[in-house]
Amino acid sequence: MFDNLFSTTPDTQITSVSGRLTRTCIGGFLALAFGVGSLASPLVANAKTLAEMKAEYQRPTSVPYPEDNPYSVDKAELGKKLFFDPRLSGNNQLTCAFCHNPSLGWGDGHSLGFGAGMGRLGRRTPTILNLAWSEPLMWDGRFDTLEEQALGPVGAGVEMAQNLETLVAELEEVKGYQVLFNIAFPGTGISLDNIANAIATFERTVISSIAPFDLWVGGDEDAISASAKRGFELFNTKARCSECHSGWNFTDDSLHDIGLPNDAREEKAADGSMIKIEGDIGRGEFFKDNPALQYTFKTPGLRNLPARAPFMHNGSLHSLEDVISHYNTGGYKRPSLSRSMKPLALTDDEAKDIKSFLLTLVSNDPAVTVPILPR
Amino acid sequence: MNYSKLICATSALLLLAGTSSAAEITVAQKDKKFTESKITVKVGDQITFLNEDDTTHNLYSKKGASVFDSSVMEPGAKYAIKVDKAGKFTARCAIHPKMKLRVTVE
Numbered sequence: 001m002f003d004n005l006f007s008t009t010p011d012t013q014i015t016s017v018s019g020r021l022t023r024t025c026i027g028g029f030l031a032l033a034f035g036v037g038s039l040a041s042p043l044v045a046n047a048k049t050l051a052e053m054k055a056e057y058q059r060p061t062s063v064p065y066p067e068d069n070p071y072s073v074d075k076a077e078l079g080k081k082l083f084f085d086p087r088l089s090g091n092n093q094l095t096c097a098f099c100h101n102p103s104l105g106w107g108d109g110h111s112l113g114f115g116a117g118m119g120r121l122g123r124r125t126p127t128i129l130n131l132a133w134s135e136p137l138m139w140d141g142r143f144d145t146l147e148e149q150a151l152g153p154v155g156a157g158v159e160m161a162q163n164l165e166t167l168v169a170e171l172e173e174v175k176g177y178q179v180l181f182n183i184a185f186p187g188t189g190i191s192l193d194n195i196a197n198a199i200a201t202f203e204r205t206v207i208s209s210i211a212p213f214d215l216w217v218g219g220d221e222d223a224i225s226a227s228a229k230r231g232f233e234l235f236n237t238k239a240r241c242s243e244c245h246s247g248w249n250f251t252d253d254s255l256h257d258i259g260l261p262n263d264a265r266e267e268k269a270a271d272g273s274m275i276k277i278e279g280d281i282g283r284g285e286f287f288k289d290n291p292a293l294q295y296t297f298k299t300p301g302l303r304n305l306p307a308r309a310p311f312m313h314n315g316s317l318h319s320l321e322d323v324i325s326h327y328n329t330g331g332y333k334r335p336s337l338s339r340s341m342k343p344l345a346l347t348d349d350e351a352k353d354i355k356s357f358l359l360t361l362v363s364n365d366p367a368v369t370v371p372i373l374p375r
Numbered sequence: 376m377n378y379s380k381l382i383c384a385t386s387a388l389l390l391l392a393g394t395s396s397a398a399e400i401t402v403a404q405k406d407k408k409f410t411e412s413k414i415t416v417k418v419g420d421q422i423t424f425l426n427e428d429d430t431t432h433n434l435y436s437k438k439g440a441s442v443f444d445s446s447v448m449e450p451g452a453k454y455a456i457k458v459d460k461a462g463k464f465t466a467r468c469a470i471h472p473k474m475k476l477r478v479t480v481e
Contacts, residue, residue, distance in 0.1 A: 136472045144472070252407070254471040287469050292431050292447045296470070339430060 074184040079202025090161035099125040102368040105307035111315025116161035124315035130249045132204035140283045146200035176374020208303040209363035224360040231357025243340040250302035256338040257295040259331015294336040403427045413477040423455040439464030
């Protein structure tokens with residue numbers, strides 16, 4: 001069992017005990033405890049409007065699992081072992097957790113990720129936090145499901161560089177895995193599909209805990225500061241953040257060009273010649289004829305942000321102040337720029353309020369234990 | 376009536392019957408969702424998509440019974456496809472990939 005993770009089944013409700021999550025079969029606590037009907041605020045003239053805004057951010061009461069890969073404790077535990085097992089990489093040195101480090105908001109803290117041979121990757125490592133509710137996956141949305149995504153980095157030559165054709169045979173040599181796969185997947189045992197299903201199941205258990213913001217949404221007026229409350233209102237109005245960062249996990253799971261400068265450039269090669277580095281066009285790689293999709297990247301969720309710095313798909317912004325300042329400018333103008341991107345004219349105090357609000361999304365998540373790997 | 380005249384008359388009737396049975400189905404893109412999650416149509420029907428949002432959408436299907444890509448669909452834009460093969464496909468928005476319309480063509 002995952003004593004320190006938030007593993008839940010579709011029928012298992014999430015509840016809060018002293019700021020932590022535990023499992024219980026008594027459901028519906030959030031819907032009951034976080035009712036918003038009685039909220040009132042001096043911040044806006046129309047309290048109902050604020051109540052409606054808050055209602056849009058209520059945490060879900062259960063975790064969604066796909067019908068063709070339902071939750072089981074055995075599957076999730078196996079997936080966790082695989083996630084932390086370097087034998088999934090080509091040189092048996094890299095794990096999924098190498099880039100998706102729970103101490104760093106399930107990212108790696110670098111501007112750009114590192115892969116096989118410590119080669120630099122083209123984008124920042126995205127968090128795996130709260131992906132149970134998310135589709136598509138990756139910055140460019142190339143995978144529809146966690147099951148599809150799970151083996152992508154494992155098999156990618158620049159990432160974990162594992163030969164997927166030999167991975168099953170490698171794991172079959174580990175007696176412990178034979179046992180665990182047979183328990184988690186009776187009758188089918190070790191296969192690429194089952195490796196992916198197990199990892200995806202584990203990833204769906206990685207859920208941010210209840211944050212001060214959630215308590216405020218639930219009716220605890222003292223849970224966040226006045227500055228944060230002002231920030232929440234700005235987030236939903238003048239600052240336009242909620243047009244993309246919507247819902248309890250603060251993402252619309254859509255792809256937008258937020259006007260970060262194109263990183264196309266020329267660099268000097270070893271022989272002294274200049275080489276042209278193409279800019280990252282994100283989802284545009286898959287829809288080259290669609291001008292609206294150039295430079296678009298998936299909206300990330302905003303939970304536990306401080307642990308996830310630096311920010312943006314290319315890690316180019318190092319602080320929340322930098323991020324708010326970028327949005328305040330309206331972004332780099334080009335045909336694909338999102339309609340939501342406009343100069344905001346936020347004052348310094350308003351920017352501080354928005355940052356205060358964002359910090360209320362940080363939860364005190366329990367420590368994650370590293371699993372003992374099968375031999 | 377000789378055979379050639381009979382075939383012509385039958386073909387005309389079939390053509391007329393085929394034309395009259397083809398339907399036009401309209402599905403809107405509203406609040407970043409399709410107004411339907413799944414529809415069943417017949418071969419020859421036309422599906423017209425209408426962007427009723429104030430945001431840009433797209434419409435595509437890369438596999439299945441129908442393959443298409445609308446490119447940009449600005450607010451108010453329409454995009455129509457005629458389904459000419461039985462089977463299934465999923466129409467999606469590449470900008471908002473959670474928007475899905477599952478189509479069965481009979």
